[in-house]
Amino acid sequence: MVAIIVHGGAGTIRDESRIPKIKKGVGEAVLAGWRELKRGSALDAVEEAVKALEDNPLFNAGTGSVLTVDGKVEMDAAIMRSNLEAGAVAGIWGVKNPISVARKVMEKTDHVLLGGEGAVKFARLMGFNDYNPTTEERIDQWKKLREKLLNDGQIPHWKKISELIREYPEVLRSTVGAVAFDGGEVVAGTSTGGVFLKMFGRIGDTPIIGGGTYANEFAGASCTGLGEVMIKLVLAKSAVDFVRFGLTAQKASEAAISIATEHFGSDNAGVIMIDARGNIGFAKNTKHMSVAYLNEEMKEPYIGV
Ligand code: ASP
Secondary structure, three states, X not given: OOEEEEEEEEEOOOOHHHHHHHHHHHHHHHHHHHHHHHOOOHHHHHHHHHHHHHOOOOOOOOOOOOOOOOOOOOEEEEEEEOOOOEEEEEEEOOOOOHHHHHHHHHHHOOOOEEEHHHHHHHHHHOOOOOOOOOOHHHHHHHHHHHHHHHHOOOOOOHHHHHHHHHHOHHHHOOOEEEEEEOOOOEEEEEEEOOOOOOOOOOOOOOOOEOOOEEEOOOEEXXXXXXXXXXXXXXXXXXXXXXXXXXXXXXXXXXXXXXXXXXXXXXXXXXXXXXXXXXXXXXXEOOOEEEEEEEEOOOOOOEEEO
């Protein structure tokens, strides 16, 4: 059964007045993907759905990405197909849609992952124009959080940042991802600005094949949350392996998230999945995760946070 699911990130949305806009954002993205899926391509569907989320400044990917500790945007993205073709970019800047650059890495190079300067250079070669994804809202947020970090008298490092994230869980809410099945193949894609105040050069789970993004002949998965958790647990691949060993997409999602909780406590992980028959699954150990999905049997998308 043809199907698509998207997420707009896992975390806690403290300002609940933002929920309708977030729901609208994931709803629009799932429909953008669906239009492509109806034309027959899960690959185009995932790219278009993720692009719609990257272009929405509400979400922490593309336009509206969070800033590093030194005030820069460094974005990560990956896309992967059932046949194990994969492309990813890490720490890229100056482009509007990292997911599209990731797709070009998959289609036009012999590599899987390009990082930093090289990824930007490759994007220019592929015709992606210079674009500044930084928004005023993110600069304000960066100033406030950085001040707090400095006033606390701590040198920024990950343990401290993790504590801050626990204090401000809403900043984890907005990595984006999509997984689609077109009747033939499953494709998974993820895109993010990362975690706020991350160190320069920090790469999260999103572009790590098997960490935040994975697809094979059994299923596809896109993760969100604290990237270090997903990388250490190879969570996207683990979720897909659960399907391989007989779990439904829903049970596999739940099993993957329970591993994250078991090792690192709650408030750090979410996953969306589709298996190679079009069954959907999603799970989280955070308070919220914006999700929208649609399949052939549904008249309109399910949208939830
Ligand atoms: N997983 C992303 C990262 O660690 C962040 C997120 O999902 O919000 O870069």
